Amino acid sequence: MNAKEILSKLTVKEKLMLTSGKDFWHLNGVEKENVPSIMVTDGPHGLRKAAGSEMNVGNVVPTEAFPTASCSACSWDREALKKMGEAMAEECIQEEVAVILGPGTNMKRDPLCGRNFEYFSEDPVLAGEMAASMINAIQSKGIGTSLKHYAANNQETYRMTGSSNLDIRTLREYYLKPFEIAVKKSQPYTIMSSYNKINNVPASGNKLVLKDILRDEWGYNGCVITDWGGAHVHYEDINGGLDLEMPGNKQLYLKHTLKAYKEGKITDEEIDRAAYNVLHLIEKTIDASSKKTPYDKDAHHKISKEVALSSMVLLKNEKNMLPLKKDDKILVIGEFAEKPRYQGAGSSFLNPPKVDSLKESLDAAGIAYDYAKGYDLSNMKDAEANAKLADEAVAQIKDQKVVLYIGLSDEYESEGSDRIVTKFALPEAHQKLIEKVLAKTNNVIVVLSAGSVVDLSFADKVPAILDTYLAGASVGSALCDILYGVVNPSGKLAETWPLSYDDVPCSETYGKEKNQVNYREGLFVGYRYYNTANVPVRFPFGFGLSYTTFEYANLKISGNKVSVDVTNTGKVDGAEVVQLYIANKTKATIFPAAELKNFDKVFLKAGETKTVKFELKDEDFQYFNVEKNAYVIAKGDYEIQIGASSRDIKLKEIIKKEGDTSSDLDKFKGSWFTTFKGKPTDADAKLLGLDVIYEQPTRKGDYTLENTVQDVKGSGFGKVFHKIMLIAVCAATGIKKSEMDTPQNKMTIEAALGISFRGMAAMSGGAMPLWLAGILVGFCNGFSRKSKKK
Ligand code: BGC
Numbered sequence: 001m002n003a004k005e006i007l008s009k010l011t012v013k014e015k016l017m018l019t020s021g022k023d024f025w026h027l028n029g030v031e032k033e034n035v036p037s038i039m040v041t042d043g044p045h046g047l048r049k050a051a052g053s054e055m056n057v058g059n060v061v062p063t064e065a066f067p068t069a070s071c072s073a074c075s076w077d078r079e080a081l082k083k084m085g086e087a088m089a090e091e092c093i094q095e096e097v098a099v100i101l102g103p104g105t106n107m108k109r110d111p112l113c114g115r116n117f118e119y120f121s122e123d124p125v126l127a128g129e130m131a132a133s134m135i136n137a138i139q140s141k142g143i144g145t146s147l148k149h150y151a152a153n154n155q156e157t158y159r160m161t162g163s164s165n166l167d168i169r170t171l172r173e174y175y176l177k178p179f180e181i182a183v184k185k186s187q188p189y190t191i192m193s194s195y196n197k198i199n200n201v202p203a204s205g206n207k208l209v210l211k212d213i214l215r216d217e218w219g220y221n222g223c224v225i226t227d228w229g230g231a232h233v234h235y236e237d238i239n240g241g242l243d244l245e246m247p248g249n250k251q252l253y254l255k256h257t258l259k260a261y262k263e264g265k266i267t268d269e270e271i272d273r274a275a276y277n278v279l280h281l282i283e284k285t286i287d288a289s290s291k292k293t294p295y296d297k298d299a300h301h302k303i304s305k306e307v308a309l310s311s312m313v314l315l316k317n318e319k320n321m322l323p324l325k326k327d328d329k330i331l332v333i334g335e336f337a338e339k340p341r342y343q344g345a346g347s348s349f350l351n352p353p354k355v356d357s358l359k360e361s362l363d364a365a366g367i368a369y370d371y372a373k374g375y376d377l378s379n380m381k382d383a384e385a386n387a388k389l390a391d392e393a394v395a396q397i398k399d400q401k402v403v404l405y406i407g408l409s410d411e412y413e414s415e416g417s418d419r420i421v422t423k424f425a426l427p428e429a430h431q432k433l434i435e436k437v438l439a440k441t442n443n444v445i446v447v448l449s450a451g452s453v454v455d456l457s458f459a460d461k462v463p464a465i466l467d468t469y470l471a472g473a474s475v476g477s478a479l480c481d482i483l484y485g486v487v488n489p490s491g492k493l494a495e496t497w498p499l500s501y502d503d504v505p506c507s508e509t510y511g512k513e514k515n516q517v518n519y520r521e522g523l524f525v526g527y528r529y530y531n532t533a534n535v536p537v538r539f540p541f542g543f544g545l546s547y548t549t550f551e552y553a554n555l556k557i558s559g560n561k562v563s564v565d566v567t568n569t570g571k572v573d574g575a576e577v578v579q580l581y582i583a584n585k586t587k588a589t590i591f592p593a594a595e596l597k598n599f600d601k602v603f604l605k606a607g608e609t610k611t612v613k614f615e616l617k618d619e620d621f622q623y624f625n626v627e628k629n630a631y632v633i634a635k636g637d638y639e640i641q642i643g644a645s646s647r648d649i650k651l652k653e654i655i656k657k658e659g660d661t662s663s664d665l666d667k668f669k670g671s672w673f674t675t676f677k678g679k680p681t682d683a684d685a686k687l688l689g690l691d692v693i694y695e696q697p698t699r700k701g702d703y704t705l706e707n708t709v710q711d712v713k714g715s716g717f718g719k720v721f722h723k724i725m726l727i728a729v730c731a732a733t734g735i736k737k738s739e740m741d742t743p744q745n746k747m748t749i750e751a752a753l754g755i756s757f758r759g760m761a762a763m764s765g766g767a768m769p770l771w772l773a774g775i776l777v778g779f780c781n782g783f784s785r786k787s788k789k790k
């Protein structure tokens with residue numbers, strides 16, 4: 001097919017029809033031109049294809065569950081991500097899916113974000129590189145990707161209605177950076193705009209990020225699609241740079257957009273661009289996605305394991321607790337050993353054909369062990385039942401090493417909600433269990449299973465901690481291999497583990513500012529904050545132990561070439577992640593203490609030395625100068641640092657750069673950005689150029705299509721409507737009253753009710769036209785004011 005030729009034969013109406021989906025997962029084709037309809041579906045850690053109604057998020061065809069992004073990023077292993085991407089593409093080919101909706105590369109602004117498990121890192125370079133490897137691999141097989149959620153989508157609270165308010169330097173250098181890296185290195189076939197607004201302009205039609213930056217500056221030539229139900233006014237979205245609105249909804253906007261066309265509000269040029277990008281996407285993916293070819297399930301499970309092995313992070317290992325020896329007496333405590341947690345809840349939910357548990361894997365390896373459940377995953381709220389299980393477990397402790405397998409249970413981490421209420425806390429049953437175990441012994445190896453940071457205030461009392469994050473369907477066998485030293489751990493943290501949630505710079509406001517979410521801390525997120533403000537942390541960004549030791553020597557910098565020798569000085573083979581940071585020592589403006597610019601993972605046999613080489617690029621030295629509205633290099637000193645973590649710099653050297661001599665440092669004197677006392681204020685934010693906005697409550701009479709079903713509960717009609725919606729959602733998805741509290745069900749319900757009236761129409765598959773949504777809003781307003789319908 002030839003997209004350009006076909007475009008020239010279409011009417012405006014036919015072109016516009018291409019810019020809206022056909023159904024929940026399919027794009028419109030063009031029958032008269034034999035353009036087929038292709039399927040796009042989730043992502044991002046394996047193929048999630050609905051087996052029945054798309055409303056039932058749990059009912060999906062069996063596919064491999066690879067480690068989630070928060071886990072795989074700890075591999076710092078581009079090759080691992082490549083293999084995983086290729087395998088995912090093969091599953092798409094078998095299932096005739098043209099585009100897999102992933103990877104997600106949003107920054108982790110706060111460890112409580114419910115979707116952090118789906119995102120790679122708090123660092124844009126690591127996140128961008130991981131995303132690019134995966135995208136290149138998937139697309140090398142002719143299958144498309146969707147880099148998401150573009151952009152500044154960093155919380156689930158008010159996810160469909162909130163505005164992320166931030167200054168331009170922070171937006172560019174931090175929140176857009178991973179997307180920039182991935183776009184430039186891999187040209188994802190599609191990019192998914194996020195639900196949120198950016199400085200109160202919907203991301204789905206945000207000209208600054210979609211046109212000016214993404215297309216004009218970065219040279220993006222693919223198709224921009226909305227998140228599901230995340231469209232706003234369609235012609236405005238297209239004018240802002242959007243190409244495709246998803247999911248299909250029987251052309252909700254067609255009439256409206258045609259009218260706008262007649263009125264000159266949208267031009268042929270814009271419509272052609274959008275329609276061409278959709279046609280071109282079909283053109284690029286149709287061959288691969290229409291040649292149903294079976295794949296090797298076992299081979300994919302092995303790849304999943306390889307990635308997990310490369311990603312698990314050894315956080316502590318005193319008294320040579322690990323690796324275990326086959327004849328060590330061990331007691332495994334924790335039901336995760338039987339029912340591992342290997343993925344998060346929501347649209348990334350997978351149904352792998354096979355899941356390896358630790359118990360099965362120990363059995364398969366012929367390792368003897370004692371086991372106690374310790375807690376009941378299906379009954380986490382029952383304090384009495386869990387206390388009994390904890391007591392039974394503790395009663396089994398004799399002289400064994402205890403492998404204590406704990407973490408977050410399913411209900412803690414899900415798309416659609418953040419951990420605002422529980423913060424870092426582990427489930428109470430796990431907290432009590434740890435206390436009881438430690439009262440009896442501290443011969444304990446803690447194994448963690450969670451997609452994000454949890455409270456480790458017990459860390460000083462245990463000699464060993466191994467973090468598996470959410471390691472995919474092979475978690476148990478990978479864990480077994482690491483515990484017994486079959487494989488040497490080599491993962492390093494892709495995010496900082498603070499000592500306490502209160503240490504997080506935005507902890508006082510995160511999830512609490514309704515709809516107007518103000519990023520007062522600017523660039524000072526994650527290690528950019530902790531390392532600059534000298535805040536002690538539990539485990540720093542980039543940190544991870546090994547069963548061997550490494551030595552760094554001979555840092556050489558010549559022009560833009562950097563090299564360093566790394567030697568495995570221990571007795572076993574192992575891999576090391578060598579990290580290159582740059583500290584901007586100029587006084588041009590405020591800078592984080594140092595920033596990651598490159599990294600490499602090298603495998604070294606015991607005793608072996610390898611020279612690791614990096615190339616310094618201009619971008620590595622640039623910062624976004626707000627006055628000049630451009631990236632510049634400031635004249636002055638830059639320290640090139642080679643480290644084993646962001647807080648373990650082994651070698652460093654200062655180099656000089658010529659460049660811009662302007663400075664705005666003076667204005668920051670005495671502000672939070674130089675004292676780091678307390679939390680950043682509105683006045684601090686103002687120095688960055690951010691005018692903090694507070695949400696004005698919407699009252700009956702002022703509701704619009706942009707309000708959610710939750711918002712309108714303030715009116716009598718709204719309250720009744722909310723109830724009806726709850727019943728309708730449960731009926732449509734088969735959720736029973738007694739099961740409303742399970743993670744998947746809660747997510748389905750919250751997502752459905754946290755949706756705006758406009759979004760509801762968009763997600764209704766055509767059942768709710770916009771005029772009907774408008775009438776409902778009118779009822780909520782008591783018809784005292786007409787709902788705004790553009
Ligand atoms: C999620 C996306 C996902 C889409 C389709 C949305 O709710 O935010 O990440 O790809 O649904 O399932």
